[in-house]
Amino acid sequence: MTSVKYRFSEFFIIFIIVPVLFSLHFNAWVKLVVGLMGFVYIVFVLLKIEKLKFKIAPNLKWQPFLKEAFLKLLLIALITYVFVYFTNKDALFNVMITKPKLWVVILFVYSFFSVYPQELIFRTFFFKRYKELISNKSLFIFINAVVFSLGHIFFRNTLVLVLTFLGGLLFAYTYYYTKSTLLVSVEHAIYGCWLFTVGMGDMLGFPS
Numbered sequence: 001m002t003s004v005k006y007r008f009s010e011f012f013i014i015f016i017i018v019p020v021l022f023s024l025h026f027n028a029w030v031k032l033v034v035g036l037m038g039f040v041y042i043v044f045v046l047l048k049i050e051k052l053k054f055k056i057a058p059n060l061k062w063q064p065f066l067k068e069a070f071l072k073l074l075l076i077a078l079i080t081y082v083f084v085y086f087t088n089k090d091a092l093f094n095v096m097i098t099k100p101k102l103w104v105v106i107l108f109v110y111s112f113f114s115v116y117p118q119e120l121i122f123r124t125f126f127f128k129r130y131k132e133l134i135s136n137k138s139l140f141i142f143i144n145a146v147v148f149s150l151g152h153i154f155f156r157n158t159l160v161l162v163l164t165f166l167g168g169l170l171f172a173y174t175y176y177y178t179k180s181t182l183l184v185s186v187e188h189a190i191y192g193c194w195l196f197t198v199g200m201g202d203m204l205g206f207p208s
Contacts, residue, residue, distance in 0.1 A: 001049050007129055014038060015126075015147040023154045039117065042125045050128045056182055065178065069187050072170065076191055077198070084199040091199030095208050106196060106206055111189040119185045122148045122168070123175040137176065144172040160203060167191060 001010075018038060022031055046052040084092050096103045126144055134140040145168030152164045167188070175184045196206045 004133060007133065011130060019150045019153050042121055046125055057180060060180055060183060065183050069190060073190060073194060077194060080195060080198050080200060088199065093197060094199055095201060096197050107193050110192060115189045115192060116185050119181050119188055123171060123184050124181045127175060141169060141172040141176060145169040155205060157203060
């Protein structure tokens with residue numbers, strides 16, 4: 001399970017074949033079972049093969065991380081607000097204003113049950129398994145962003161693929177330098193929650 005050939009095969013199955021299959025029309029229960037099996041495999045590899053310990057590092061640099069994330073959020077907020085304003089003005093902050101309880105519930109569920117598993121798969125697992133196979137930092141981050149975008153191909157929406165590719169670049173960069181699943185999950189949750197709040201939830205599969 002640690003040979004180069006095995007890891008390349010693993011990469012191809014998990015990050016190429018499975019997302020493409022999920023974009024096809026077949027039984028949702030089959031997709032659920034495949035997804036759960038894949039996630040169990042990933043956790044097993046992280047724990048038993050990569051010897052990862054699921055604990056919060058004591059020396060996380062929260063202040064510079066939050067400062068940088070906040071500055072990125074300001075730019076993202078400006079761009080997305082203008083986009084929603086000119087493409088679907090009625091959606092601006094609609095769920096937050098009209099369904100505040102649903103808005104709070106979705107933010108919680110999304111942050112803990114969607115964001116963290118995604119970061120465990122696309123950052124923690126991906127970096128642990130494949131970083132030493134690609135020595136070029138920029139290329140490695142680019143590939144990570146591509147497979148993160150491909151993981152959302154089931155939405156069948158070009159804008160979603162573009163947004164997740166750009167998000168993938170940001171998250172891969174953060175994880176590359178922090179080595180923290182927690183920090184990159186916080187960043188992912190911040191941006192994702194904002195997109196839902198500003199009115200882009202329908203496009204990204206949020207219940208509304």
